[in-house]
Amino acid sequence: MPILIGMVRTARFTEDDFIEATMALVAEGGPAAATMQAIARQVGAPTGSIYHRFESRAAVLGAAWNAAYASFVGALAPLLHSGRPREAALAILPWSRENARRARFLLLNEPVTLFEDTPPPAPLRQALERLEDEFDAAFRACVGACGEGDLREEALARAKFLIFDAPIAILRPHLMKGGTLPPFAERMIAELHAGMPLA
Template structure:
């Protein structure tokens, strides 16, 4: 008789995000992840070769979710809407937001980088998102991508909204009701291009 798996790869990925979101990268041990899922530690190794693979899969899942929410708006030349889209994404995916927006990949992978296929997937995601960002900035001016335009766009679309959210994500409380207004005011006062 064939035995069906009780735990999916997604169960372990979500548990990894939860561990990091709640306790930082050191909290994401294989044992803690297995305990959170309610699985034997060995069952993780049937799906992931290492802790770095678990963290890499979790990072890629969170990053793909984030980029899926923003990239279409960037490609459509709507930087303000892309910046504002971070808020509903963070509300809907609080655990992913805490995992992704409060931690840098370098801290997650300081001991061991993720396996090559996961690194390649992250590079593909980053390249696609960067292409959407550059396309958005190019539509805002004369088409030339000046360093100042890129820096302003990065600040307005990503850095400022994430800075507004970060204290609330760290505390785990609700996102501030004024966040949307602040982001919109920033875009009105310092337009891109």
Template sequence: MVRIAQFSADAFIGAAIALVAEDGPTAASIPAIARRVGAPTGSLYHRFPSKAAVLAAAWAEVHGDFTRAMVPPLAEGRAGAAALTLVQWARAKPRLARFLLLNDFALLVDGAPVPDEWRAAIARQEEALDTAFRALLGGEVPAAAAARLRFLVFDAPIAALRPHLLAQGPVPEFVDDLVAGLHDARPQLGQVA
């Protein structure tokens, strides 16, 4: 008789995301992830060879969701819409936003080896974002102009979101106004395209 797995890889990934989002990377130990699912620790090891593997799988899932949201407005050359998409994504998916936007992948896995499968998935997502951002730039631009636009699309919205994500509270509507205002001021800041 074939034994059906009681605890799925997705359940462990979801638990890792929740633990990191709630209490930071150190909260996502192997025993804590298993306990969150209600599974024995060995069940997690049947699906993932290490803590770094389950966290990399979680990162790939969340970063993939973020990438799917961000690529269309970037590729269409809509910087302001991309920045607002980031804010709206964080508002709609606060747990995912806390996991992704408040952490750094290298620190999350703490230098441990990451299985090739997850490393490749994350690299493909990064390349999709980079390609879409290059489309937003519309060609060769000075490095300073590209850095300024990257700040307006990614860094400024994340900075505006950060206190609300850290407080685990809702993202207020004024964050949209703040981010939109930065893009309204782009001509004075030296518009890229």
């Protein structure tokens, strides 16, 4: 019996190709730049091929957001769980350097802006909720450990500022310009933690 060659076709474009293209477009031009046509063009694929993998623009944006956020959580959550808030804040710097596109996509945008027209499909929303719960548990564990169990509003607000808000505010202007992160950023973050300790 003859062997039929070429009957099984390998997909030329993967979900990850479209996700990375979406991040690149949003990172450079904001959410409006990531139309389905533009994403396909960025990949070099026909527009129809993206619809074989994602049912809508909200779906590919949701998948991109979850991928970037999961990477961020993966870098910081272990440090938070081990009660190391300063190291967690500082970890945002190497993560941003090593994941420049994801950093611009994640740290310069908000889900409310990305999904102002249509929310992502339910499975993606549920996946994001799981990531948020995981990150919140790590954050609260860190605050509780550093503040001897103090989870009052002030303690949580102080920790959020020191670990997330201040470092991201320091980085944001440089992320917007797309340049290299400044060498003084690490010193500024360390000085903030020294001058206003978590506990």
